[in-house]
Amino acid sequence: MAYVAVKGGEQAIDNAHAWLAEERRGDTAIPEVSLAQIDSQLGRSVDRAMGEGSLYDRELAALAVKQAQGDLIEAAFLLRAYRTTLPRFAHSLPVDTSGMQIRRRISAVFKDLPGGQILGPTYDYTHRLLDFELTQDSGGTAVKDGDPIMAMPRVPDILRHEGLMEPDGDGVAEPGDLTRQPLAFPASRDVRLQALARGDEGFLLALGYSTQRGYGGTHPFAGEIRMGEVAVEIEPPELGFAIDIGDMVVTECQMVNQFKGSKTTPPQFTRGYGLVFGFSERKAMAMALVDRAMRAEELGEEVTAPAQNVEFVLYHSDNIEATGFVEHLKLPHYVDFQSELENLRRMRREHEMASPPLAGNGQGEGAVQTLINR
């Protein structure tokens, strides 16, 4: 009997899990990929999983990437679900990116500047030709540790000396935390930046792009992009001074944007800010564009475009939320669908019996059917 088909959920789930494990491993004649391999050779995947998973741990992120078969949103989800169970024993001090051990630093607004332009490990000037050499083990060249590059001033700081750049906030207030407190509006900039840093790279990329094409333009210049290691410090209350607990690699983007000034503020440059775990320049730049776009109201600009709509951006930037709700449509909806079926059948019955309802100005299904009937 057909009805039997919906039974047996328990067994079906077990079988699905077993099949998934088999699929994940793939052909056992091929060596299994190690976490160290993922970390060192698929580093950009690890970076993205850490950023959107909101957890800086390369080994766990490599594990998540492996467990998710390379599906990076799934990997970020695994990290998030783990992160939420971790106890919080301290908050770090704000990281000081001006003290970054630079691996890459470029500015699009000054030809040369203190510290110079450092290209670093970029794809920017590669020709995107498939390198068939890589089909074989390349063997590789040993990594040479170069001299550590001295700390460099940040471009907005250079501009600020002349008073051309808006000042930083005081940074004294306790920052909000979206993972503890639900989003509320108006959302302060710290909360917005947290949401963007956790947000989906693709979503931010599209929104940032939209501002460039006229939907909330911000006249951006890439003032500076830097990537490298920053020190993470905590200040245990029993010590009373800060201690270094480790380093992490981050990418920072500071967009320099025009601002015509207002009655209270002289004309000056404003900033959009992006900061992302690992080497994720695309996301840091998109984040900076969207951050600046969301400041439209604060700066007295007209709010017309999606990227300027804080509520729209923040409620839709999280890909764990988005993928959950989009994909939940595959869960059973028999009950609601049945009620829709009955509803539609009833409406069609009544439609057949009754004279055609008023067509009005031709709106709606009823009107369309009326026209067909005539």
Add this chain to the structure above:
Amino acid sequence: MKGYNFAYLDEQTKRMIRRALLKAVAIPGHQVPFGSREMPLPYGWGTGGIQVTASVLGRSDVLKVIDQGADDTTNAVSIRRFFARTAGVRTTTHTSEATLIQTRHRIPETALRDDQIIVYQVPQPEPLSRLEPSRVETRRMHALSDYGLMHVKLYEDVARFGQISISYDYPVLVNQRYLMSPSPIPAFDNPKMHLMPALQLFGAGREKRIYAIPPWTEVRSLDFEDHPFRPIRAPHPCGLCGATDSYLDEVVIDDKGGRLFVCSDTDHCVGRRAAGHVGAEGVPEAAE
């Protein structure tokens, strides 16, 4: 479960959720924002309901989990296993045996008692969301009881279709004050919420909202005097147990338009069949 607290969430998180629940019970139908956690199940799978259940679950509770009215749908199985694993509580499929029932999309046919709690999984807690996408705006509308937009929507339904065309997630007014989404239960189930002896809790994980209906609270489905609320049900008896008053699933049995209508509440159907009721397509219990 090793390495995890009873019922997965740590006690501080449970406490935060219970505080939200207390506020929700004190203001029936009002959506209380809460610090929803990321759960090991995806958003949309019932993370809100799971967090509420985890926060009120005790060691002596007996848990029932249903999805679409059934205990054996995959997601119900998965959530029941989650609590069996993380809390080690007794589980049941019998509505009358359960002290705590987590549900998606249905209210059991068996009337609930005052010593039971029902937890609804809610995808979209904001009943006005399809009419006004901004939560800043809908919060203002709730504060002012400004529900004209919803009444206009219902009126437009009547004007265009001759009737209110909402068949599930049918909006209700709770305690004569707050407009509330009953979660996507069929409108058929709405009357069960009215003056229910059991405590009704609603959890929306992705949207980070909790709301509640205390026992014996008035819950009215919105309607008009000349277009009264009409619950919808397929006009058939259950094919297996013959029930004429239960909500039915429609099962496609062949490609020639054949349909079997069966109780969506599997416990209700099994119970009736055990008591000797047989539907037109059913088999007497003794035969199994």
